[in-house]
Structures are given as C-alpha cells and as structure tokens.
Amino acid sequence: MRGLRGRLRILASIAILVAIAVAVFYPQAAWNAIQLPLFAVFSTTRMVFAYLLSLVFAITYGATAATNKRAAVIMLPILDVLQSVPILGFFPAALVFFVVTFQGSPVGIELAVIFLIFTSMAWNMAFGVYESLTTIPVDLEAAAASFGLRGMLRFRLLALPAAIPKLVYNSILSWSNGWFFLVASETFTAFGGTYTRPGLGSFITNAGLAGDATGIALGIGVLAAVVLALDTIVWRPLGVWSERFRMETTGHEVPRVPSPYERFRWLPRFPRLRRTFWASAQPVVTRYRRASVRLDRTYSAHPKVLRDIRFLDLAMFAVILLLVVVAGVFGLARLFLSPLPPAAAELPRAAASSFVRLALAYAIALAWTIPLAAWIGRSPRGSRYLTPVLEVAASLPATALLPIIVGFAILVTASLGPAAEVSAVLIALFSMQWYLLFNLIAGVRAIPDDLNEAARSFGLRGRAYWRRVLLPGMVPSLLTGSITAWGAGWNALIVSEYIPFLNPPPHVSGLGYLLDIATFNKPLPDNEMILLTILTMIVIVLAMNKLLWRPLYKRASVKYRVEV
Amino acid sequence: MEPSLLEVKDVLKSYFENGKEFKVLDLIRFELAERDFVCVVGPSGCGKSTLLRIIVGLEPPTSGQVLFEGSPIRADNPQVAMVFQSFALFPWLTVTQNVELGLEAQGIPPEGRHARARKFIDAVGLTGFENAFPRELSGGMKQRVGLARALAIEPLLLCMDEPFSSLDPLTAQNLRDEILQLWANPDLPPKAVLMVTHSIEEAVYLADRVIVLSSRPGRMVAELEIDLPRPRNRKEPEFYGWVDEIYSLIV
Ligand SMILES: Nc1ncnc2c1ncn2[C@@H]1O[C@H](COP(=O)(O)OP(=O)(O)O)[C@@H](O)[C@H]1O
Ligand SMILES: [Mg+2]
Numbered sequence: 001m002r003g004l005r006g007r008l009r010i011l012a013s014i015a016i017l018v019a020i021a022v023a024v025f026y027p028q029a030a031w032n033a034i035q036l037p038l039f040a041v042f043s044t045t046r047m048v049f050a051y052l053l054s055l056v057f058a059i060t061y062g063a064t065a066a067t068n069k070r071a072a073v074i075m076l077p078i079l080d081v082l083q084s085v086p087i088l089g090f091f092p093a094a095l096v097f098f099v100v101t102f103q104g105s106p107v108g109i110e111l112a113v114i115f116l117i118f119t120s121m122a123w124n125m126a127f128g129v130y131e132s133l134t135t136i137p138v139d140l141e142a143a144a145a146s147f148g149l150r151g152m153l154r155f156r157l158l159a160l161p162a163a164i165p166k167l168v169y170n171s172i173l174s175w176s177n178g179w180f181f182l183v184a185s186e187t188f189t190a191f192g193g194t195y196t197r198p199g200l201g202s203f204i205t206n207a208g209l210a211g212d213a214t215g216i217a218l219g220i221g222v223l224a225a226v227v228l229a230l231d232t233i234v235w236r237p238l239g240v241w242s243e244r245f246r247m248e249t250t251g252h253e254v255p256r257v258p259s260p261y262e263r264f265r266w267l268p269r270f271p272r273l274r275r276t277f278w279a280s281a282q283p284v285v286t287r288y289r290r291a292s293v294r295l296d297r298t299y300s301a302h303p304k305v306l307r308d309i310r311f312l313d314l315a316m317f318a319v320i321l322l323l324v325v326v327a328g329v330f331g332l333a334r335l336f337l338s339p340l341p342p343a344a345a346e347l348p349r350a351a352a353s354s355f356v357r358l359a360l361a362y363a364i365a366l367a368w369t370i371p372l373a374a375w376i377g378r379s380p381r382g383s384r385y386l387t388p389v390l391e392v393a394a395s396l397p398a399t400a401l402l403p404i405i406v407g408f409a410i411l412v413t414a415s416l417g418p419a420a421e422v423s424a425v426l427i428a429l430f431s432m433q434w435y436l437l438f439n440l441i442a443g444v445r446a447i448p449d450d451l452n453e454a455a456r457s458f459g460l461r462g463r464a465y466w467r468r469v470l471l472p473g474m475v476p477s478l479l480t481g482s483i484t485a486w487g488a489g490w491n492a493l494i495v496s497e498y499i500p501f502l503n504p505p506p507h508v509s510g511l512g513y514l515l516d517i518a519t520f521n522k523p524l525p526d527n528e529m530i531l532l533t534i535l536t537m538i539v540i541v542l543a544m545n546k547l548l549w550r551p552l553y554k555r556a557s558v559k560y561r562v563e564v
Numbered sequence: 565m566e567p568s569l570l571e572v573k574d575v576l577k578s579y580f581e582n583g584k585e586f587k588v589l590d591l592i593r594f595e596l597a598e599r600d601f602v603c604v605v606g607p608s609g610c611g612k613s614t615l616l617r618i619i620v621g622l623e624p625p626t627s628g629q630v631l632f633e634g635s636p637i638r639a640d641n642p643q644v645a646m647v648f649q650s651f652a653l654f655p656w657l658t659v660t661q662n663v664e665l666g667l668e669a670q671g672i673p674p675e676g677r678h679a680r681a682r683k684f685i686d687a688v689g690l691t692g693f694e695n696a697f698p699r700e701l702s703g704g705m706k707q708r709v710g711l712a713r714a715l716a717i718e719p720l721l722l723c724m725d726e727p728f729s730s731l732d733p734l735t736a737q738n739l740r741d742e743i744l745q746l747w748a749n750p751d752l753p754p755k756a757v758l759m760v761t762h763s764i765e766e767a768v769y770l771a772d773r774v775i776v777l778s779s780r781p782g783r784m785v786a787e788l789e790i791d792l793p794r795p796r797n798r799k800e801p802e803f804y805g806w807v808d809e810i811y812s813l814i815v
Contacts, residue, residue, distance in 0.1 A: 139650045142646070143650065144665075145639045147645075243698070246655070347668040
C-alpha cells in the first residue's frame with residue numbers, strides 16, 4: 001500500500017505542476033478547468049436521478065410482472081419492444097413534450113434530459129428483476145412460505161436479495177448506456193433555437209462547435225476520469241458484493257460487457273474509504289429495517305387492507321393500460337387512414353441506406369475485434385497491458401467523441417458531403433465495436449482449458465485450430481455481442497446522420513436524418529413523419545431480432561454450448 | 565392411542581397438461597398422532613414430494629383434505645416445520661439469520677430471536693458457525709442449519725423431504741441418529757416426525773410406522789407398524805425381514 005500511496009503522491013504533484021503551467025500559458029484552458037468539475041457534478045447528478053428512477057421502475061415493474069401472471073402477459077411484450085427499439089428515436093418527441101409543457105423553462109429541459117437517460121437505463125434492469133424473481137428455486141419459495149414470510153419481510157429477505165445479482169449486472173450496463181444518452185441530450189436544437197444544460201456533454205459539444213481542440217480534449221479527459229472513478233468506487237465493489245447473492249446452482253452467464261470483477265481490476269480499491277462509508281450508513285439501514293418490519297406487522301394483521309391495496313393496484317394498472325392502448329390504436333388509425341405525407345416516399349431508401357451504413361460499421365468492427373479478441377483472450381500478457389487501454393477507450397460514449405470524429409472525417413475527405421458519410425459510419429462503428437470486443441474476449445476465455453490442451457495434443461494448429469476450436473467457442477458470445485451492438489447502432493443513427501450544430505449542417509440520407517429534420521427543422525415538429533420513421537425503425541429492429549438473431553442464437557446455444 | 569395431530573383424508577392430486585389429466589396421488593389416507601415417527605416410502609417420481617407439499621399446505625389437493633389439530637392446514641402454520649432435500653437455505657443470510665427466519669416472521673423481537681437461535685444452533689452441533697454463510701459449509705452442516713431453522717419455531721410436527729439423500733452415507737447416518745434423539749427428548753421439539761424417503765432401509769431404521777406408496781400414480785399399498793426395538797441394528801435378520809417385505813410390496 002505504501003508503494004501505491006507514494007505513486008499517488010507523485011502523480012498528484014505532477015498534476016499540480018501541469019495545472020500551474022496550463023494556468024500561466026493558457027488562461028482559457030484554466031478557466032475551463034475550473035468549470036469542468038462543476039459540469040462533471042451536474043452531469044453525474046442527472047445520471048444519478050435517472051438511475052434512481054430506473055431502479056424504482058425496474059423493481060416495481062419487474063416484481064409486478066413476476067407476481068401477477070395476468071399482468072405479465074401484457075407487461076413482458078411491452079418491455080421486450082422497449083428494450084430492443086432505438087429509444088433515441090423517441091427523444092425528439094419527448095423533448096418537444098417536455099419543452100412545450102414547461103414552456104421552454106430550464107426545468108422542462110432538465111426533466112427531458114433525465115427522462116431520456118431513464119429510457120436508456122430502465123428496461124434491461126426491469127427484465128433482470130423479472131428473470132430473477134421467476135427463477136427463484138422452488139424449495140426456497142417453499143421455505144419462505146412455510147416459515148411464514150409475507151409482505152415486506154418476504155420482499156426484504158427473499159425477493160430483493162434474489163434480484164440483486166442481475167440488478168447490479170444490468171445496472172452496470174445501463175449506467176454506461178446512460179452516458180451515451182447524456183452526452184446526446186445536453187445540447188439540442190429545436191424550434192429554431194438551441195437549448196443547452198450545463199454539463200460535460202454540452203461542454204464537449206460546444207468545444208467542438210468552437211473548434212477548440214484543447215477544450216475537446218479536456219472535456220473528454222474529465223468525462224473519462226469521472227466514468228472510471230465511478231466504476232472503481234461504486235460499480236466494481238457493488239459487482240463483487242452482489243456475488244454473495246448468487247444462488248449456488250446457477251452458472252455464470254456470458255457477460256455483455258466485461259464482468260464487474262474483471263473490469264478495472266488494475267485500479268486501486270480503497271478498502272478503508274469503503275469501510276468508513278458503510279460504517280456511517282449502518283445506523284440508517286438499521287433504522288429503516290426496524291421501521292419496515294413495524295409497518296409490515298401492522299399491515300399483515302389486516303389481510304383486508306392488503307387485498308384492497310392489491311385491488312387498487314390492479315385497477316390502476318388496467319385503467320392506464322386501457323388509456324395507452326386506446327391512444328395507440330387511435331393514433332395509428334389516424335396515421336394510416338389519412339393520406340401519407342409526401343416525405344414518406346423517402347422512407348424505404350432512407351431505411352436501406354441506414355441499414356447499409358450499420359452493416360458496414362458492423363463488418364469493420366468484426367474485422368478487427370475477432371483477431372484481437374482471439375489474441376487477448378489467450379494471452380495473459382496481452383490482456384494485462386491492453387485491457388486497461390481498451391477499457392478506458394470503451395468507457396467513452398461515442399457521442400462524446402462526435403467532435404473528434406467529425407473533425408477527423410473533414411480532415412480526411414476535405415469536403416463536407418463525403419465527410420458526413422465517413423463520420424456517420426465511424427460513429428456507428430464506435431457505438432458498436434466495444435460490445436463485440438468484450439463479448440468475444442469473454443467467449444474466448446470461456447473455452448475450457450481441457451479443450452485447448454486436447455487440441456494442442458492432437459496437433460491442431462493454425463487454420464484448423466481456428467476452425468475447430470476458436471471460432472465455435474466464439475459463436476455464442478459473438479451473437480450476444482451482435483444483438484447489443486446492433487441495438488446501439490440504431491441508436492447512433494439519430495446522432496450520426498445529421499449534425500445540427502455545424503453550419504451548414506452536414507447530413508446523409510437515412511432514418512436518423514429524416515427523424516431529425518421532422519423534429520427540429522420546422523417551426524412545428526412534423527408528428528406524422530416522426531411517428532412513421534420511428535415505426536419503420538421499430539419494424540426493422542424487431543424483424544431482425546425475431547427472424548435473424550433469435551433463431552441463430554437458439555441454434556448456437558444447442559450446437560456450440562460447451563458442457564462444463 | 566393419542567388424539568390425532570394430523571389427518572390426511574382421501575387426498576388426490578392431478579396435474580393438467582394440454583387438457584390431459586395426469587394423476588400423481590390417488591386417495592391417500594392416514595393419521596398421525598403425537599409421538600409418532602412416520603415414514604412415507606416409494607420409488608422416485610411417485611409423488612412423495614407432492615404429498616408432503618400438500619400436507620404442509622404449500623399446494624392444495626385436487627380433492628380431499630388435510631386437517632391439523634382438527635382444522636384445515638395453512639402453509640404458515642407455526643406448529644409445522646419443513647426440512648428440504650436441497651436444504652433451501654437463503655444464500656445471503658448467515659447461519660443465525662437463516663435459523664431466525666421463522667421467528668422473525670412471527671414478530672419475535674431480536675433479543676428473543678438470538679437466544680432461541682443460539683439454543684438450536686447448539687442443539688444441532690453448529691456452535692462456532694453462527695456467522696458463517698451457507699456456501700462456506702459442507703452439505704451435512706447445511707442440513708444441520710436446515711434442521712435448526714425448522715426446530716427453532718418449536719413445531720409440534722416436523723416434516724422432512726428426503727433430508728439425507730444429498731449427503732454422504734456417514735454424515736447421513738449421524739444425522740439420522742440425532743433426529744431420533746431430538747424426537748425422543750421430551751424437552752425439545754418436535755413431538756412428531758413425518759418423513760418422506762425413497763430408501764426403504766432408512767424408513768425401517770427410523771420409523772414406527774411406514775406408509776408404502778406404489779409408483780405412478782402414488783397409491784397407498786400398505787401401512788406397516790415397525791415394532792423393532794430401538795436402537796435398531798441393520799444387521800439383524802428382523803430388520804432385513806422388514807426391508808424385504810416392503811421391497812416386495814413396491815415391486
Ligand atoms: N407442478 C407440476 N406440474 C406437473 N407435474 C408435476 C408437478 N409437480 C410434480 N409433478 C409430477 O408429479 C410426479 C411426482 O413428483 P414428486 O412429488 O416430485 O415425486 P417424488 O418426490 O416422489 O420423486 C412427477 O412425475 C412429476 O413430474
Ligand atoms: Mg421428491
């Protein structure tokens with residue numbers, strides 16, 4: 001520990017020296033440096049609010065779907081669609097709603113940003129809760145019932161702990177999704193004006209707008225530092241802690257992102273700081289527990305009260321569902337009964353070009369991630385030196401890299417039209433590639449040593465080894481990674497195909513572009529086109545999931561599953 | 565004869581799959597009094613677990629009735645406790661917390677809970693492991709926790725579903741003898757034991773009375789009083805006589 005602290009002290013001194021030098025030679029950058037911590041706090045606060053909202057939603061929604069079979073029939077498909085649909089597509093509509101409702105006041109914009117981040121976090125968490133609650137071992141349920149656990153007590157001792165592993169796992173995923181959406185939403189153009197909330201995302205975007213290279217670098221650096229710091233002091237310890245709640249019989253799943261304990265293993269863990277924190281949190285937890293037990297005892301003595309609450313709950317759910325369904329049917333009917341707007345003729349071509357762009361980005365991603373994953377997954381040395389670099393790179397949301405990518409594209413192509421095309425593909429690539437890489441690494445690592453040794457003892461080398469051992473071992477994780485990567489790619493379209501803050505705005509034809517101009521480029525948003533574009537996207541995404549990924553996945557899990 | 569603690573009246577259980585009826589249990593009927601040690605034996609899949617789940621109120625029978633002290637059984641009845649083949653310990657709770665589960669549900673304040681939990685942790689020989697988590701324990705120790713948890717609510721009737729089937733033979737034998745001691749000790753619960761097993765030897769070793777079920781659907785083939793003196797010796801010819809008789813009944 002002495003060595004570590006010594007190194008930290010040296011690092012701190014270097015940082016202070018650099019800071020002084022910067023302050024003297026670049027006053028503008030120094031001013032940024034003072035503002036940036038504040039911006040970091042603002043952005044993180046938004047993330048925390050959105051996360052807490054998602055947590056409450058996930059637990060309520062997941063628990064209701066798990067305990068109420070009738071409700072689950074409707075709740076699960078809704079969740080399935082929301083989880084796989086490009087949520088960013090709804091962003092324009094949500095913005096318009098919040099901005100209009102709050103008449104352009106900062107509160108409305110703030111709420112819109114938080115809502116957007118929420119939509120990127122909530123669904124997989126709710127699924128995690130649902131899955132955990134429906135897979136509690138029968139005997140554990142029986143024990144809980146026969147020892148009389150009911151209500152809050154059952155929730156606290158059985159349901160919540162059983163949900164924790166998947167909840168934490170999905171929280172880590174959601175949190176990194178959240179950054180992508182945060183950066184995308186802190187600055188946006190609508191109704192001919194630009195709305196900005198102070199934060200790291202808007203700072204980076206504005207620096208990009210002003211062509212301020214130091215500003216871009218500083219913003220991205222601070223963002224990376226914040227992401228890494230939170231991963232180190234919050235998510236990684238949480239991931240380790242959640243291990244305690246795993247049922248012993250369930251195996252490990254193939255992670256869609258690096259698993260919490262592998263990720264950032266090289267960073268310090270601050271055991272003393274964490275102990276102090278938990279020690280101070282202990283009294284609060286105890287008091288809460290006492291109160292909840294008292295509450296539970298009061299109510300479980302009155303089964304009628306419980307029944308009434310459940311009934312009210314169900315009635316409310318039914319009313320909301322009815323409203324949603326009626327509104328949806330009504331809206332769709334209006335949309336398709338009236339003549340389609342002329343712009344709708346562009347939809348098929350736009351869909352095709354968006355798809356081609358994503359496919360190109362996917363192909364590029366595969367081309368470099370498969371060999372690299374094969375190497376990192378089998379070489380401890382490669383893993384040790386390269387993993388930290390890759391993790392830092394992956395921790396940056398593609399939206400934050402937007403200014404750099406656009407600048408790079410302009411530099412390379414030297415004209416705006418092709419630059420837009422190149423940057424659109426690059427942004428999609430940066431949104432997709434990390435999911436593939438880390439899943440593939442996990443897949444290679446999951447190949448049992450026995451299998452590798454058997455291959456070596458039979459002299460399997462070179463192409464034969466790839467064909468017989470490596471590639472089959474990668475297939476399941478390649479599919480999981482692909483599903484997630486394509487989901488991220490569709491979301492990226494909305495920020496990549498139209499870049500409103502440049503003048504004139506570079507754009508390429510595609511669904512994201514259609515959606516953006518339908519929302520932002522008119523005095524009033526074109527609701528019909530917004531809806532039609534989103535519907536087109538949803539249909540494509542769902543079709544790909546149902547017709548391509550799911551069947552492939554099912555076949556792969558039968559054919560390539562490695563028995564342990 | 566003592567008054568009946570438990571009455572199983574013409575219990576029948578069917579599952580329906582794709583509109584077809586699968587009968588699992590057919591007209592099970594027996595009684596159990598205080599001081600009884602009853603074993604239900606039958607081949608795997610004959611519905612023993614299902615019968616036990618019905619008896620403790622975790623599942624309703626398709627027809628028939630289970631009465632405990634004269635009134636219909638409820639799952640959360642604190643006079644009946646359950647021990648599981650898979651132990652069913654909560655992995656996130658310590659030994660003490662697991663043992664306190666039923667007491668907490670009854671609303672017993674922490675001090676009373678701790679004292680009672682300690683008493684039964686000692687009784688099953690787990691002193692020193694109060695703060696261990698289940699994953700740190702061996703199979704035999706886990707089942708001791710399951711036993712302590714069941715005894716802690718001081719039940720009249722202890723129900724056990726193949727409690728020793730996933731343990732190694734030596735551990736299982738030790739635990740069998742301890743169960744017998746607990747049952748014989750008038751100062752400690754339980755008053756009566758109902759145990760389900762597929763091992764005929766185990767049933768003859770433990771029970772006063774053995775209820776023999778046929779394979780699917782589970783039907784009562786016989787109800788036998790085992791009048792061997794205790795402690796029983798597996799090597800004696802009388803012991804073998806009983807085992808052979810039950811064996812021929814099932815086959
Ligand atoms: N929930 C259920 N739905 C359908 N069939 C069931 C269900 N539970 C048990 N069964 C069937 O009932 C039979 C008896 O099961 P069980 O009571 O577990 O047998 P045992 O404990 O004697 O091995 C089995 O064939 C099993 O397939
Ligand atoms: Mg069974």
